[in-house]
Amino acid sequence: MKPAAFELFQPETVDDALKVLAEYQDADIKLLAGGQSLIPMMNFRVAQPEFLVDLGRITELRGVEEKDEFISIRPMTRHADVKAHPLVARHLPLVREAYEHVAHATIRNRGTLGGNLAHADPASEMPCVMVALDAKFVLRSKTATRSLPAREFFFGPFTTAIEPDELLAEIQVPKAQAGDRFAFEEVSLRKGDFAISSVAACIGLEGGVCHSAGIAIGGVAGTPIHAEAAEAALVGGVLAPESIAQAAAAILATIEFDGTATISAEYRHDLTRTLFVRAITRASLVGGR
Numbered sequence: 001m002k003p004a005a006f007e008l009f010q011p012e013t014v015d016d017a018l019k020v021l022a023e024y025q026d027a028d029i030k031l032l033a034g035g036q037s038l039i040p041m042m043n044f045r046v047a048q049p050e051f052l053v054d055l056g057r058i059t060e061l062r063g064v065e066e067k068d069e070f071i072s073i074r075p076m077t078r079h080a081d082v083k084a085h086p087l088v089a090r091h092l093p094l095v096r097e098a099y100e101h102v103a104h105a106t107i108r109n110r111g112t113l114g115g116n117l118a119h120a121d122p123a124s125e126m127p128c129v130m131v132a133l134d135a136k137f138v139l140r141s142k143t144a145t146r147s148l149p150a151r152e153f154f155f156g157p158f159t160t161a162i163e164p165d166e167l168l169a170e171i172q173v174p175k176a177q178a179g180d181r182f183a184f185e186e187v188s189l190r191k192g193d194f195a196i197s198s199v200a201a202c203i204g205l206e207g208g209v210c211h212s213a214g215i216a217i218g219g220v221a222g223t224p225i226h227a228e229a230a231e232a233a234l235v236g237g238v239l240a241p242e243s244i245a246q247a248a249a250a251i252l253a254t255i256e257f258d259g260t261a262t263i264s265a266e267y268r269h270d271l272t273r274t275l276f277v278r279a280i281t282r283a284s285l286v287g288g289r
C-alpha cells in the first residue's frame with residue numbers, strides 16, 4: 001500500500017514548523033512524528049493529507065529535562081528513550097511502569113510520546129497515565145503558547161484540543177512526591193496490544209491514610225476517564241479491601257460500558273473492577289518510592 005501524493009515540509013526549527021501550520025491551517029495538513037500511527041493510516045488511505053510537516057529534524061523537540069516541580073518531556077522523544085531515561089525512572093515511576101504495556105520494541109524505537117498523545121487512541125496507555133498524574137501539555141502556535149491540563153486535552157477518540165495551527169510542544173509531568181505510591185494495571189489480548197481496560201493510579205499515603213489520589217481508567221470510553229468519584233471515595237480514609245471496593249463501585253457506576261463483537265460490556269465492566277482493585281491494592285502495599 002502506498003499513500004496518496006502529498007507535499008512534504010521538513011522544517012529545522014519549531015518557529016518554521018509553526019509558520020507552515022499557520023499558512024496552511026485551512027488545508028488538510030498533518031504533522032509527522034514517528035509515523036507509527038499516521039503512516040499506516042496514510043497507506044490505508046484513511047488519512048490523505050495534502051501537506052505533511054515532518055518534525056524529525058527539529059532537535060529542540062527532543063529530550064527530557066528536570067524542572068523544580070515536573071519533568072519536561074519534549075514531544076519528539078521516542079517511546080524507547082522516555083522508557084529508559086534515568087529522570088523518568090527516578091521521578092515518574094508510573095510512566096516507567098506503564099511503558100511495559102506500550103506496543104513492541106520496534107514501534108517504541110520510532111514512535112514518540114508526543115505523537116502518541118496527539119493521536120489520542122482511547123485504548124492507549126500514556127494518555128491514561130497523563131490524566132492520572134494531572135500532567136500539563138504546552139501547545140504552541142505561531143502567535144501564542146498555552147498550557148492545558150491533560151484532563152482537558154482529550155475530547156474523544158483521536159480528537160484533542162490541539163487547534164489546526166498548533167503543535168504539542170512540551171509535556172510536563174509532576175514529579176512523584178515522598179509517600180506517593182503507583183500502579184498500572186492492564187489487560188490486552190496479546191502483549192503489546194492496546195488495552196481492553198487499564199487503570200493508572202497514584203496514591204498519596206501517610207500512616208495508612210490516603211491523603212491524595214490521581215486515578216484514570218483507559219480503554220473503556222472515547223477518552224481516558226479521570227476517576228474523580230473513586231478519588232473522592234478514597235481520600236481521607238484508610239485503604240482497606242472494603243474502601244477500595246466502594247471506590248471501585250463509585251466510579252464504575254458512572255461509566256457506560258460498551259461491548260464489541262468479541263468483548264462484552266459485562267466483561268469489560270468486571271475486568272475494570274478487577275484491575276481497579278488490583279491497582280489500588282498493589283499501590284497501597286508495595287508501590288511506594
Ligand SMILES: Cc1cc2nc3c(=O)[nH]c(=O)nc-3n(C[C@H](O)[C@H](O)[C@H](O)COP(=O)(O)OP(=O)(O)OC[C@H]3O[C@@H](n4cnc5c(N)ncnc54)[C@H](O)[C@@H]3O)c2cc1C
Pocket residue numbers: 030031032033034035036037038039075076101102103104107110111112113114115116117118119123124125126162166167168169192193194195
Ligand atoms: C502494531 C502497533 C502496536 C501498537 N501498540 C500500541 C500500544 O499498545 N499502546 C500505545 O499507546 N500505542 C501503540 N501503538 C501506537 C504507537 O505508540 C505510536 O507510536 C503512537 O500512537 C503515535 O506516535 P508517532 O510518534 O508514531 O506519531 P505519528 O504516527 O507520526 O502521528 C500520530 C498523530 O499525532 C500527530 N502529531 C504527532 N506529533 C504531534 C505534535 N507534536 N503536535 C501535534 N500533533 C502531533 C500527527 O499529526 C498524527 O495525527 C502501536 C502501533 C503499532 C503500529
